[in-house]
Structure formats: C-alpha cells, structure tokens
Amino acid sequence: MDIVNHATPSPIDELAEAHAARVLELSPETATSMGIPGRETEYGDYSPTGLDAYADLCRETLAALAELAPSTENEAVTKDAMLERLGLDIESHEALDPHSSLNNIASPAQEIRAIFDLMPQESAEDFSHIAGRLANVPAAIDGYTASLRYAADRGAVSARRQVAVVIEQSRAYGAEDGFFTALAARGAEAHPELAESLREGAQAANAAYARLVEFLEGTLMPLAPHKDAVGREAYARGSRRFLGETVDLEETYAWGIEVLADIVAEQEALACEIKPGASIEEAKAILNADPSRVLHGTDALREWMQGISDTAVAELGREQFDIPEPLRTLECCIAPTQDGGVYYTGPSSDFARPGRMWWSVPPGETEFTTWGETSTVYHEGVPGHHLQVGTATYLKDTLNTWRRDLCWTSGYGEGWALYAERLMDELGYLSDPGDRMGMLDAQRMRAARVVFDIGVHLELEMPREWQERTGQRVWTPEIGKQFLDEHLEGSEGTRSFEFVRYLGWPGQAPSYKVGQRVWDELRREAAEREGESFDVKAFHSRALSLGSLPLSTLVKAMRGELAVEAPGA
Structure with a gap:
C-alpha cells in the first residue's frame, strides 16, 4: 500500500500535529532547527519543570492516541511510531535519563551552544536574534544545572570521564577567545550598531558556561562514578532509544564479531x-x-567535499533516485568547533536554509586524505542523510510534522546512511581501490563499535583472541581503547573523541550497523518477494517516503503488517 495524502487531516494526523506544535512551544530551539521563525531568541526550559512538561505532554498524547483507530496505512504508521517513541520517552523520563544527560557530543552542554550554528548570520536582524539568544544562554544553562543536580540527588550521575570532557568543552566555549566571543565579534564587525548587545550577550554566555564548569568541578565530579559501563538495564533502554526496536544484545554482539x-x-x-x-x-x-590523495588545509577540504557532493547529486538524480529540485542544494562547511567528527544538519522546512554537511576539524590537523573520506561524503550527503532527511522535509503533503521533523531514529537514519555507502560501492562510485578501502574502513569502524559498545557496557567476555592478547576475560574501557585503535582509522584526536563518545552515549554507536542490517534484510526480502519485477529504485523511494521511523515500525510498514481498520468497522 502507498502512503495516502489526506486532503483533510485524519484524527491521528491532527493529534500528531497538535503534539508537534506543543513540542515546538516547549522547545524553541527545535523550531530554529526546522527554520520556523518567531522565537529565534528563546530557549526551552532545561530544568526538571521543563522536562516534566514534555513527559506530561507525551502521556496526554498517548492517552488520546489509544482512542483512535487508523483507517489508512499512513495513519497506522503514525500511530505505531508514536506509541513506540513517546512510550519510551516516558520510560526514559522516569529513569532520569534526560535529567542526567551529559556526554561529549549530544547533551545540553553542547546543544545550547550548537543552536547558533543553525541561525542565519548575515543581516542585522539575524545578529539581533543572536544577541537575544546569547542573553538567554544563562537561563538555559541554569536550568540544565538544576536538572543535573536533581538527578544527582537521586543517584543518577554520568561517569567521571564524561564530566571531565564536558568541563573541558565548556571551558573552551566560554573562554575570552571562545565561541561566543568570536560569534559576537563577527556580528559587531558586520553591524556595529549591535556591538554592545552582542558583547553583553557573549559575556553573559561566557559567565554561564563558567558557572557550569564550577558546578561540574565542585559538585558533580565528586559524585560521578569511575565506572564507564552503564549496565544492562540502562544500555537496553539506550539501545531502544537509537533503534526503535528491541534486539537480543548477546546475539547482536556475536554478529558484530x-x-x-x-x-x-x-x-x-x-x-x-x-x-x-x-x-x-x-x-x-x-x-x-600518494600526493594526489592528500588535501592541504580546511579550504581545500571543504572544496573537495563540495565537489564530491555536487557530482553525486547530479549523477544519482538522473537514474538512481528521485531528487526534487530543493534537495539538489547541499552546502559543505567547516564547523565552527574543533571537537572532531563529521555531521549533517537538515534543511529548514521551506528549504531557505539548505541541508549542510559539517566537518569539525580537531586543533592542529591540516592534512586530510581523500581515500579515507570519500564514502563519508556519501554517508552525510547523497544518497545518505541529505537524501533521507531532505525527502522527509520535502513531503509536506503526505507526512505530518511529527513524522517529518520530530521522529528521528538513528537506526533508520544512520542505518540508511551506512547502507548508502555500500550502495555507492555497488553503483561503481568506489571502484578506486583507495576509495573502496576507505569505505571498508568506515564499515569496519561501525562493526567494531557494535563489539566495543555492547561488550564494554555489558562487561561481556572478549573474543578469545583478545583474551589471549590481554590476559583478561572481560572487556574494560582501557582494553576497548586498544581494540578501537586497531580498527578505527583517523588521528589520535579523532579516535579519542570517538572512544569517549561511545562510553557516554550507550547504544548509539551500534545503531548504524544494526540499522544497516535491517535495511539489507528488507531489501533482500523485497527482492525475493517480487522476483523479476523487483525495482530497487522503487524500493528506495517507498522506504524514504515513510520518513524516519523506529525500526520496528519500518519493518512492519515495508512488510505490510500494520493493522488498518476498515471504514465503518
């Protein structure tokens, strides 16, 4: 069955829209990320009160959803996905996961700063909004600190390693020559009339991050556990968070090996x-x-990324994928931070702000090898994240706002992007031995992360080879770092960042390879079911038209297993 375009929204779509609207009220930053104007200077409430408000919203939505029966597949997909996602949100809230969130990549410590990356930075109005949001950083940080304190009082504290790295990051963000100061200086240079408000805002933000550092060092660090492993209960919840599916962790660990x-x-x-x-x-x-495979400087890196991306969009858009015109613009950028890693940010809902690929270059790194990163461009761009996220954004008439913009699941999105790397190899874009070696490095890294992440957090037995090499039976973070060093390409700075990321974001790293496993299985099933009539382009279009879903919902939708109630039943 195909997704149905409702001229009149169904009750389930209306509920999803109402839920999404309330989420945007609670989180102005989400509205900014979607390019929705109106609250550009605001932050949501990061305190326990704000987190409670979202949990209460989820409970209200689920109660209303229980009374509604889907009459089309589109409605059935929405209901199934919301039941899974919002139900887990409530479970996570009760476990204090959002209250204690602190790691080196995806906690409020980074998110409060990172929202500025998505704000326009050209006109006087743009920088007036930036000045306003800078002035509101202190309230956001204070709310976050209150939640960390609330969780700590109830025994939920991230490991010392995560506290230490966030102290380092926060100190850098709020330094006299740090992110906020530099942002204000750029605005003041372009618009001198805003210099004072930008300077005062930057000073306020710097002071807020200094207070966060003081709290982390003086209050949270003494309470933080030395042990990095989070244990089975917390890990299983994290795994579900990123997959939208419950998997057998031991079987997945053995599969990863x-x-x-x-x-x-x-x-x-x-x-x-x-x-x-x-x-x-x-x-x-x-x-x-090979000198022909080396880039010198970030300008050359950005230009190379852009060239690879533009070629992929132009060529794949002719025969392999349906790429609407708004999706054909993808900007490649060097990130304003130096944390390491490559990431993608989606377009605004009207595509006025295009999708962007960001490369965060660690300090001191000035040379980049193309053979190791070609598949990364495909992963983040086309046919990876940009095609997947951009397609959902484009389908305004068939996907409600919650489905289109708020239901992000790593197993679906990251699994698709990793699947896209292998697909580009199938299509001949990685025929160069170096580029193919780089793709295999990326696949190897994701497989190693399955082994490391599950093994370390659940403290499982190591493969026999590693028991013999180390004289120990069970994974520890230190042995895990040796394991990652052997299987991950890149600089020591990048590998160290990834190591800390996996320890502080349990369940996220395996979602790439596990998600790819599901995509592979769905494609194989469709090919076997349809035989000679199987059309891989149609398979891709069908799957992407669903929007980012929990893997459990994706599988049921692609297999036609979602229950639909007949009219009048």
Missing part, C-alpha cells in the same frame, strides 16, 4: 590489489604517501 572479521578479510584481499602481498597497513601507507 563475525561481521568485523568478514570486513577485515575484504580489506586484506583489497590490500593485495593495491600491492601484491601487502598487508592492510602497508596498503594504507601506500595510499597515504
């Missing part, structure tokens, strides 16, 4: 193509020594 071995074998064979008899490390050294 097998997949990792298969990828290493692929790389060993490819290394011999690069140079007969070469090891993987020798083949990589050959690639790294």
Whole structure:
C-alpha cells in the first residue's frame, strides 16, 4: 500500500500535529532547527519543570492516541511510531535519563551552544536574534544545572570521564577567545550598531558556561562514578532509544564479531590489489604517501567535499533516485568547533536554509586524505542523510510534522546512511581501490563499535583472541581503547573523541550497523518477494517516503503488517 495524502487531516494526523506544535512551544530551539521563525531568541526550559512538561505532554498524547483507530496505512504508521517513541520517552523520563544527560557530543552542554550554528548570520536582524539568544544562554544553562543536580540527588550521575570532557568543552566555549566571543565579534564587525548587545550577550554566555564548569568541578565530579559501563538495564533502554526496536544484545554482539572479521578479510584481499602481498597497513601507507590523495588545509577540504557532493547529486538524480529540485542544494562547511567528527544538519522546512554537511576539524590537523573520506561524503550527503532527511522535509503533503521533523531514529537514519555507502560501492562510485578501502574502513569502524559498545557496557567476555592478547576475560574501557585503535582509522584526536563518545552515549554507536542490517534484510526480502519485477529504485523511494521511523515500525510498514481498520468497522 502507498502512503495516502489526506486532503483533510485524519484524527491521528491532527493529534500528531497538535503534539508537534506543543513540542515546538516547549522547545524553541527545535523550531530554529526546522527554520520556523518567531522565537529565534528563546530557549526551552532545561530544568526538571521543563522536562516534566514534555513527559506530561507525551502521556496526554498517548492517552488520546489509544482512542483512535487508523483507517489508512499512513495513519497506522503514525500511530505505531508514536506509541513506540513517546512510550519510551516516558520510560526514559522516569529513569532520569534526560535529567542526567551529559556526554561529549549530544547533551545540553553542547546543544545550547550548537543552536547558533543553525541561525542565519548575515543581516542585522539575524545578529539581533543572536544577541537575544546569547542573553538567554544563562537561563538555559541554569536550568540544565538544576536538572543535573536533581538527578544527582537521586543517584543518577554520568561517569567521571564524561564530566571531565564536558568541563573541558565548556571551558573552551566560554573562554575570552571562545565561541561566543568570536560569534559576537563577527556580528559587531558586520553591524556595529549591535556591538554592545552582542558583547553583553557573549559575556553573559561566557559567565554561564563558567558557572557550569564550577558546578561540574565542585559538585558533580565528586559524585560521578569511575565506572564507564552503564549496565544492562540502562544500555537496553539506550539501545531502544537509537533503534526503535528491541534486539537480543548477546546475539547482536556475536554478529558484530563475525561481521568485523568478514570486513577485515575484504580489506586484506583489497590490500593485495593495491600491492601484491601487502598487508592492510602497508596498503594504507601506500595510499597515504600518494600526493594526489592528500588535501592541504580546511579550504581545500571543504572544496573537495563540495565537489564530491555536487557530482553525486547530479549523477544519482538522473537514474538512481528521485531528487526534487530543493534537495539538489547541499552546502559543505567547516564547523565552527574543533571537537572532531563529521555531521549533517537538515534543511529548514521551506528549504531557505539548505541541508549542510559539517566537518569539525580537531586543533592542529591540516592534512586530510581523500581515500579515507570519500564514502563519508556519501554517508552525510547523497544518497545518505541529505537524501533521507531532505525527502522527509520535502513531503509536506503526505507526512505530518511529527513524522517529518520530530521522529528521528538513528537506526533508520544512520542505518540508511551506512547502507548508502555500500550502495555507492555497488553503483561503481568506489571502484578506486583507495576509495573502496576507505569505505571498508568506515564499515569496519561501525562493526567494531557494535563489539566495543555492547561488550564494554555489558562487561561481556572478549573474543578469545583478545583474551589471549590481554590476559583478561572481560572487556574494560582501557582494553576497548586498544581494540578501537586497531580498527578505527583517523588521528589520535579523532579516535579519542570517538572512544569517549561511545562510553557516554550507550547504544548509539551500534545503531548504524544494526540499522544497516535491517535495511539489507528488507531489501533482500523485497527482492525475493517480487522476483523479476523487483525495482530497487522503487524500493528506495517507498522506504524514504515513510520518513524516519523506529525500526520496528519500518519493518512492519515495508512488510505490510500494520493493522488498518476498515471504514465503518
């Protein structure tokens, strides 16, 4: 069945729209991320009171949803997804997950700052909004601190390693020459009439982050556990958060070990193509020594990213995918931070702000090898995140706002992006041995993360090889770091950032490879079911038209298993 476009919204769509509207009231930053004007200077309430308000909204929505029966597949998809997502939100709230959120990549400590990256920075009005939001950073930080204190009083505190890294980041954000000061200076230079308000706003934001550092050092750090592993209960909840599905963690761990071995074998064979008899490390050294594969400076990196992206959009848009005109613009940018990693931010709802790919370059890194990053551009851009997120944004007439903009599930989105890397290999875009080695490195990293993340957080037995190498039976973070160093390409700064990220964001890292597993299985099932009539382009279009869903909902939708009540029943 196809998604139905409702000329008149159904009761389920109306409920989803009402829920989304209330979410945007509670979170002006979400509205900014969607490009919705009107509350550009505001923050939501990060305090326990604000978190309670969202949980209460979820309870109200679920109670109303229980009274509604879907009459079309589109409604059935929405209901199933909302039941799963909002139900888990309530469970997480009761476990104090949002109250205690603190890690090196996706907690309020970063999000309060990062919203400025999505704000326009050209006109006087743009910088007036920035000045206003800068002035409101203190209230946001104070609310966040109150939630951390609330959780700590009830025994929920992130590990010391996470507290330490957020102290370091917060100190850098709020330094005299840090992010806020630099942002205000850019605005003042372009619009001198705003200089005072921008300067005062930056000073207020700097002071707020200084208070956060003081709280983290003086209050939270003494309470923070030394142990990084979160244990089975918290890990299972995190896994569901990022997958939208409950998986057998031991089976997934064992699968990860097998997949990792298969990828290493692929790389060993490819290394011999690069140079007969070469090891993987020798083949990589050959690639790294090739001047044609090295970029010097961030300007060259950005231009290279943009070129790869533009070519993919133009060529894939002809035969492989339906790429509407608004999605054909994708901006490649160097991020204003230096935390490490590459990420994507979606377009505004009207595409006035395009989708953007950001590269956060750690301090001191000035050379970049193209062979290791070509597949990353496809992962973040087209046919990866940009195509998936942009398609959902484009489908305003078929997807309600909650489905389109608020139901992000890592297993779906990151799984699709990792699937997209392999797809580009199938399509011949990674035929260059170096580029294919880079793609396999990316796949190897994601497989290794399955093993590391589940193994360390659940303190499982290591593979026999690692028991023999270390003389220990169970994973520890320190042995896990050695394991990651062996399987992750990149600088020490990047690997260290990733290591801390996995420890502080349990369940997120495996969602890429587990999500890819589900995409592979769905495609195989469709090909077997449809036989010679199977159309992979139609399969992709159908799946992307659903919007980002919990994997459990995606599987049921693609298999036609969602219950629809006949009219008048």
